[in-house]
Amino acid sequence: MNTNSAQQEALYNIAAVERDTGLSKDILRVWERRYGFPKPERDHNDERLYTLPQMEKLRLLRLLIDSGHRPGKIVNQDAAELSQLISEQASEKEAPAEIAAILDLLVRHDIDGFRNALLQALMKQGLLRFVTETVAGLNHWIGEAWMAGRIAVFDEHLYSEHVQNILRNAIVAQPGLGNGPRVLLTSLPGEKHRIGLLMVEAVLAAEGANCVALGTETPIIDIKNAVPAYQVDVVALSFSSAMTQSAALAGLEELRGLLPQTTEVWGGGAALSRARKIPQGVLLLRSFDDMRYALERWRVEHARS
Amino acid sequence: MNTNSAQQEALYNIAAVERDTGLSKDILRVWERRYGFPKPERDHNDERLYTLPQMEKLRLLRLLIDSGHRPGKIVNQDAAELSQLISEQASEKEAPAEIAAILDLLVRHDIDGFRNALLQALMKQGLLRFVTETVAGLNHWIGEAWMAGRIAVFDEHLYSEHVQNILRNAIVAQPGLGNGPRVLLTSLPGEKHRIGLLMVEAVLAAEGANCVALGTETPIIDIKNAVPAYQVDVVALSFSSAMTQSAALAGLEELRGLLPQTTEVWGGGAALSRARKIPQGVLLLRSFDDMRYALERWRVEHARS
DNA sequence: AACCCATTTTTGTCCAAGACAGAATTAGGA
DNA sequence: TCCTAATTCTGTCTTGGACAAAAATGGGTT
Numbered sequence: 001m002n003t004n005s006a007q008q009e010a011l012y013n014i015a016a017v018e019r020d021t022g023l024s025k026d027i028l029r030v031w032e033r034r035y036g037f038p039k040p041e042r043d044h045n046d047e048r049l050y051t052l053p054q055m056e057k058l059r060l061l062r063l064l065i066d067s068g069h070r071p072g073k074i075v076n077q078d079a080a081e082l083s084q085l086i087s088e089q090a091s092e093k094e095a096p097a098e099i100a101a102i103l104d105l106l107v108r109h110d111i112d113g114f115r116n117a118l119l120q121a122l123m124k125q126g127l128l129r130f131v132t133e134t135v136a137g138l139n140h141w142i143g144e145a146w147m148a149g150r151i152a153v154f155d156e157h158l159y160s161e162h163v164q165n166i167l168r169n170a171i172v173a174q175p176g177l178g179n180g181p182r183v184l185l186t187s188l189p190g191e192k193h194r195i196g197l198l199m200v201e202a203v204l205a206a207e208g209a210n211c212v213a214l215g216t217e218t219p220i221i222d223i224k225n226a227v228p229a230y231q232v233d234v235v236a237l238s239f240s241s242a243m244t245q246s247a248a249l250a251g252l253e254e255l256r257g258l259l260p261q262t263t264e265v266w267g268g269g270a271a272l273s274r275a276r277k278i279p280q281g282v283l284l285l286r287s288f289d290d291m292r293y294a295l296e297r298w299r300v301e302h303a304r305s
Numbered sequence: 306m307n308t309n310s311a312q313q314e315a316l317y318n319i320a321a322v323e324r325d326t327g328l329s330k331d332i333l334r335v336w337e338r339r340y341g342f343p344k345p346e347r348d349h350n351d352e353r354l355y356t357l358p359q360m361e362k363l364r365l366l367r368l369l370i371d372s373g374h375r376p377g378k379i380v381n382q383d384a385a386e387l388s389q390l391i392s393e394q395a396s397e398k399e400a401p402a403e404i405a406a407i408l409d410l411l412v413r414h415d416i417d418g419f420r421n422a423l424l425q426a427l428m429k430q431g432l433l434r435f436v437t438e439t440v441a442g443l444n445h446w447i448g449e450a451w452m453a454g455r456i457a458v459f460d461e462h463l464y465s466e467h468v469q470n471i472l473r474n475a476i477v478a479q480p481g482l483g484n485g486p487r488v489l490l491t492s493l494p495g496e497k498h499r500i501g502l503l504m505v506e507a508v509l510a511a512e513g514a515n516c517v518a519l520g521t522e523t524p525i526i527d528i529k530n531a532v533p534a535y536q537v538d539v540v541a542l543s544f545s546s547a548m549t550q551s552a553a554l555a556g557l558e559e560l561r562g563l564l565p566q567t568t569e570v571w572g573g574g575a576a577l578s579r580a581r582k583i584p585q586g587v588l589l590l591r592s593f594d595d596m597r598y599a600l601e602r603w604r605v606e607h608a609r610s
Numbered sequence: 611a612a613c614c615c616a617t618t619t620t621t622g623t624c625c626a627a628g629a630c631a632g633a634a635t636t637a638g639g640a
Numbered sequence: 641t642c643c644t645a646a647t648t649c650t651g652t653c654t655t656g657g658a659c660a661a662a663a664a665t666g667g668g669t670t
Contacts, residue, residue: 318623318624319623319624320623320624330623330624334624334625334626338626338627350624350625351624351625352623352624352625353624353625375634375635551632551633
């Protein structure tokens with residue numbers, strides 16, 4: 001790591017920037033060539049050294065591009081203008097009171113209070129509503145709070161850990177009905193978002209499906225091998241906005257080609273929310289309700305046996 | 306994705322190979338240049354198209370390199386010779402009976418049986434012994450079984466998920482004593498091994514420490530920012546063998562420099578097990594017992610208040 | 611205006627071949 | 641046997657060019 005802590009002024013090499021911004025080295029280099037930004041310093045060996053402000057601006061750019069802006073039009077705007085654009089994006093609305101209250105505990109670093117608030121919400125709402133309302137809402141509003149600079153990276157880490165604890169706990173406690181399909185649940189390499197996966201698992205468990213969770217980033221070939229081993233009826237994949245739509249569709253298509261026709265393939269998540277052409281034989285789930293309908297349909301179709 | 310499903314013969318572009326083997330595009334290209342393998346086909350636009358056997362061999366290579374072999378010496382051996390090397394790696398010993406029994410359930414894909422066996426071990430041994438004996442043993446023997454080809458990638462994924470579920474559940478259920486230090490627990494970017502982190506958290510919880518877990522891969526600057534926010538006494542970092550010793554030591558030293566002297570820094574894990582020179586002001590924990598002594602020492606030193 | 615198709619622009623990914631620093635190995639000496 | 645110095649190995653970074661897929665634009669037609 002190229003950090004110059006003596007001067008309090010950190011410099012990051014291209015690999016660190018790729019890791020922290022999610023923009024590939026190729027993109028960083030080609031933007032520099034085409035648009036003149038980011039124009040990093042160079043070390044004695046002519047290798048790029050990015051400054052912290054450049055990284056911060058790159059993060060803003062990533063955010064805006066993910067939500068529809070074109071790189072060429074915004075790369076050369078300064079940080080203030082970008083923040084302006086982001087705040088235009090950010091909904092004017094305030095978070096609902098229940099969400100705002102929980103968020104406030106997180107911002108204040110009141111760990112126990114935060115955990116208890118989550119647990120109370122779970123008790124009050126039940127697993128299904130807790131996931132689709134409270135957790136989904138928190139995910140969204142934490143994103144907004146992050147954009148506004150009101151939440152730190154470590155707060156997000158803490159949030160992620162506690163939600164994992166609570167969801168895993170609740171999933172295990174769910175009674176297995178046993179009349180649903182056996183669903184293999186995972187994500188493809190590159191997709192690290194665990195909360196989304198756990199939310200899906202919670203909903204599936206609450207609806208009586210029999211879940212086989214493999215965590216994140218299972219290579220496609222290993223998913224294929226797992227299907228006969230665990231005698232799976234459905235393979236469900238989750239894609240967050242961290243993954244591009246084309247990568248998600250390509251992965252789904254490849255997997256579909258490897259699996260027997262009797263195994264269903266379901267895909268969902270932010271990366272697919274705007275997808276139009278879905279590979280044949282893949283079921284696109286745009287919402288948790290879609291998933292519940294898909295489960296219901298599966299039950300009806302397999303009721304004869 | 307470049308899949309030619311009509312001929313049953315799939316071809317993968319370089320991005321797909323990077324994703325599925327974990328070998329970067331740069332590595333794939335430079336191996337081809339230097340060693341002549343892998344020498345993929347080319348599409349109409351001269352872009353690389355790898356075959357499935359090439360991918361499989363690349364995976365074997367990755368395995369061997371991760372466990373100490375040098376690329377230049379093994380890249381040009383054929384798949385049979387590589388498998389031979391892999392089986393030589395595996396130790397001759399058998400796993401202890403308790404471990405072997407649990408492992409057998411995993412190999413047979415008996416998910417419920419596997420889970421129940423873990424739970425029973427936890428009940429019988431208590432959290433502390435469960436972690437230091439059963440989980441530590443399973444980690445080791447699953448590694449061996451994987452090298453011997455007796456366990457698949459997806460089995461490991463499933464193992465990881467279930468152990469996470471059980472440990473997180475048990476940690477939460479642990480009564481908070483409140484007379485121990487507040488310990489911030491995480492790993493540095495690049496270190497993804499979650500089980501090790503949870504094992505540490507379990508032991509800390511069982512010994513009455515007050516744990517603030519941030520999950521894996523927290524950037525150093527964010528660890529520094531979290532220390533005052535959560536009023537932490539100790540920062541504990543976990544390093545698996547996936548990380549090099551030098552990277553681990555460099556990270557510890559950088560962090561030590563950023564934190565106030567009143568905050569202790571502890572480090573442990575496989576990457577540090579052979580370390581000699583430890584950065585000043587960092588406590589090296591070579592075992593779980595070391596950690597318990599460190600906790601005890603902290604309690605004594607802070608008993609006056 | 612709303613819809614559809616063709617053309618143009620934008621944008622991400624891939625390529626080659628060279629360079630170099632840090633890690634790993636070997637050689638040499640105490 | 642241990643430690644240090646020289647050498648080899650290996651991963652990552654470099655440039656500038658190329659191209660295809662995606663997105664935007666232009667121009668008709670309904």
